[in-house]
Amino acid sequence: MRKIGWRKILATFIAVLGIALGWSLVEPQSVSAAEPTYTFATNNTFEPFEIQDSKGGYSGKNPGIEIEMLKKIAKHEHFKYKLKPMSFNGDLQALEGGQVDAVIAGMSVTNERKQKFDFSKPYYTDGVMMAVAKNSKITSLKQLKGKMVSAKSGTSAALFVKKNQKKYGYKIRYFDSSNTMWNDVKNGNTDATFDDGPVLQYGIRTGVPLKIVTKKPIDAQPVAVGFQKGQNLALQKKVNDGIDWLNKTGQMKQIVNKYTKSDKTTKSSTASRTIPGLLKANRSALLNGLWMTIQLTIVGIILAMIFGLILGVLGFMQSKLANGISSIIIYIFRGLPMIVLAFFIYMGLPNVIGHKVPLFLAGIMTLMLDEGAYIGAIVKGGFDAVDPGQWEAARSLGLPYRKALIKVVAPQGIKIMVPSLVNQFIITLKDTSILSAIGVMELTQTGTVIISQNMEGFKMWLIIGTIYIIIITLLTWLSNYIQKRMA
Amino acid sequence: MDKQYKVQVKDLHKSYGKNEVLQGINLNVKPSEVVCMIGPSGSGKSTFLRCLNRLEIPNGGHVYVDGYDIADPKVNINKVRENIGMVFQHFNLFPNMSVIENITLAPVQLKKESKEEAKKDALHYLEVVGLKEKTNVNPKTLSGGQKQRVAIARALAMKPDVMLFDEPTSALDPEMVGDVLEVMKNLARQGMTMIVVTHEMGFAKQVADRVVFFHDGNIREQGTPEQIFEHPQQEDTKNFLDKVLNV
């Protein structure tokens, strides 16, 4: 009766996991012989410190204060670097988890952070400022009683508003990117926002309709590069030497002035602001994002199918142990929010395996496990839905379990599953957007980056949303066609 | 066990939880014998039949087929099943296959016959059940009576020497019942060993060598059709027959 051998299926399952793990271990170390390469976590959206180009990179002419600085230091001190743009919170977690060697992200040196991290020499003094909507009557912190204020989570502005909440009696809302936060003020949902002075100043100069009401930066703090405590001492020395050199030669001042005083670096507002204009200007970035979304969806759904099929068969076969394993795996991965799973794989797993997990692989593994669990449940449900009389008829003829499954039950089960599987395919496509949280440059993340530069939130999200709807419509047509042919 | 019997059942017990559905059944069936089983619904007839080919696993007792204990781990249950055809109340044809594929699936998959031989055989059995013109149709398009006759052909294609029928005509419209019973009568005439759960008292009277009356998980009474139908000894048997014959 149990000839199918759940051992074999288990072995396959373990093999697949093994391959995935193996992949993560063979990630190229990219060590060049002469110059060491370091990985720096940085921000997605943090003008004027970091300014991504429309492809999400920093190869443009005005990549931001810190990126220009780093470029010069690396050249002078003979090392190479790789940048990992993430949200600021992600930066800190990546540094703690050893995913990266350093964080260069307009990071203020605070006492709290000093206990966890080492810092380079400061190269900038940064303070928190408060901004309100252009037509707002609020001019000081004292007027904030009962009002809603905002700050970016993990930033020194967030620390500041938290610390002074009792004193001024406001409510706090946290955001992940300046852009959405500022829009919230503009739309009147929040009354005042706190952000790093230079970031606010730069944003307002590029057209954000807010005004700064604090005269001087509050809580001014030095900004520096952060390192894992006691680690990477060679890199720490190189960075410090580089900063000294930039200061001595006056280059540091030049760079800072370029971004905070002159108009050279502000994005040209001549770039068309109409939807066709935005489409044209960001065409290649959007196409790249779309392509990444499609790749994630296809590779993700294929692996999820394999994983799900194994889970489904394990859940269905006549072995209590296999059933139990299947149920537990399905329960866990269906229960976990996908974003938690993504963070766990990308930021948590490296602590355990002692090795970085490449971003794309982390994204794919997240999809495989999460969508695979749903597919496992669909497969099991499909098999269960086949009339038990079919089993009995097949077995009564003398067909062994495996033949009865393959020839009689599975074909009927699959037919039952098809609509749910197609639906899961569409859900997978949508779920890839969640991977933007760990910085995968798929369509949604591309949108975030573009908007951080042009501040055209409404129009850009309209464009991105439309792209999703279009591909999902195409996919739905395709699946309807396939289902009709199968019926 | 006794080699003279095709099927021998000794002290068979089966429970579902606390509900003891079979309470120690003994029954011997000789080759070519036709045994009809009657009794109220829920008395354990189907369960008994399904224990004979281990679709249900008994909790106690023994089932011997051709002298082999089918619960013996050394006995390959699939081989035993090849020899026991089963026909179900709801036909259970495979909807993902045509009529002929339904019939040839098992002989081909179990390497009893080549594809060509199996097809030839299938056509023969379709002729036996009078459905040769339906060879290539989808079972969905058949009437209930036709489906059941295909199911019989499918079972026969394995060339079993025992056939089990579980209320083969209960799900049929009355005008279809005759065709199916006719096929079964022919089988009986040709010497097939048959165990038939049925509510067709006419069929039992006419075809059965022995009638077995089930009641509350026991065989309450058994005998020739004449003994059971004309001179039942037990109160339960009389009550049951009163009910089914006088409606």
Ligand SMILES: Nc1ncnc2c1ncn2[C@@H]1O[C@H](COP(=O)(O)OP(=O)(O)O)[C@@H](O)[C@H]1O
């Ligand atoms: N799979 C099962 N699980 C629990 N109880 C069952 C199962 N199959 C049958 N029974 C019970 O066993 C008893 C006998 O059923 P069955 O053998 O189908 O009777 P019959 O065929 O004579 O109508 C009934 O009370 C029925 O509810």
Ligand SMILES: [Mg+2]
């Ligand atoms: Mg029954």
